[in-house]
Amino acid sequence: MRNLRFVFEKKGRAAYLSHLDVMRTFSRSFHRAEIPLRYTEGFNPHPFISIAHPLSVGVTGSREILDCDVLTDDANLIERVNKYLPEGLKTVQLSDATRKVNEIAFAKYQLTLYYDNRDRLLAAEWLSSLFEKSYIPVMKKSKRGMVEINLAESIDKLKIDVVDDAFGDELKLSVLIKASPAPLNPRYLIESIVEDDLRPDFVRYHREGFLDMQKQSFV
Secondary structure: OEEEEEEEEEEEHHHHHHHHHHHHHHHHEEEEOOOOOOOOOOOOOEOEEEEEOOOOOEEEEEEEEEEEEEEOOOOOOHHHOOOOOOOOOEEEEEEEOOOOOHHEEEEEEEEEEEEEOOOHHHHHHHHHHOOOOOOEEEEEEOOEEEEEEEEHHHEEEEEOOOEEOOOOEEEEEEEEEOOOOOOOOOHHHOOOOHHHOOOOOHHHHHHHEOOOOOEEEEO
């Protein structure tokens, strides 16, 4: 038995699959590829599959992590799994899961902000000033109800660029979010923008991967 770590992409329409849907999809793909997995015991056995810090619905990712226990040493596991995955899900790397998931210290996101009729340069300047503050209040839902948190405590590094796009100018917001105990949902970055004129009309969220405490790529 080997404890393996698959790195996979979640893009396109697959972004709208829930975490449970992704888990079921991979489980079925392993089954159809005839890759034996270790299962739990009891009346309702299920495979030992886990995904690190699952993405929210609508968020894409290029370096997502799935761990599982495989009862074979066969080669070409990536090709065999990909054969039965739907469009938008694709495994891109495979290794032994030698590092613990709790060693993940940061999650790297890129947000693309679209504005219909606003000055992007002005928005970029104002947003840069906002996210440089030491206290950025935002409301977060918790078990105790809505509570105010300081978003700045979760941001390690943030950069905003204005880029040319086929549909006009857009803002690219690259941010490194602390991942202990879990990465904060990047949508809170947008919710912290209280000025209506500076809120984007549409936002795309993409997670580029995870880093360890030394800010090296985690696999």
